[in-house]
Amino acid sequence: MTQAPFKSPASYEAALEELEQLVGRIESGQLPLEQLLAGYQRGAELLAFCRDKLQAVEQQVKVLDEGVLKPWTQE
Structure with missing residues (x-):
């Protein structure tokens, strides 16, 4: 049984949401071995x-800060 390749997520947020849902399904213990x-x-x-x-x-942040990461302070 050949499985189709996975589709790339649209964004970081979409990937994180899918990952969280996937972990929930896996942790439920209800999935068959192949799944x-x-x-x-x-x-x-x-x-x-x-x-x-x-x-x-x-x-990108390193470039914007000219290679020096600065601590974030809430002002």
């Missing part, structure tokens, strides 16, 4: 997507 495996694979892809997005934003 657990597919869920784990999708979760790994979503996690990598989120990490990549966060790293990209971190790099």
Whole structure:
């Protein structure tokens, strides 16, 4: 049984929401083994997507702050 490749999330927020829902289904303990495996694979892809997005934003912040991250203070 060949499975179609997973669709990329539209945004970081969409990926995070899908990941949270997926974790809930997995933790319920009600999924068959094949669905657990597919869920784990999708979760790994979503996690990598989120990490990549966060790293990209971190790099942009470093550039904006001229390479020096400044502590955030609420004024």
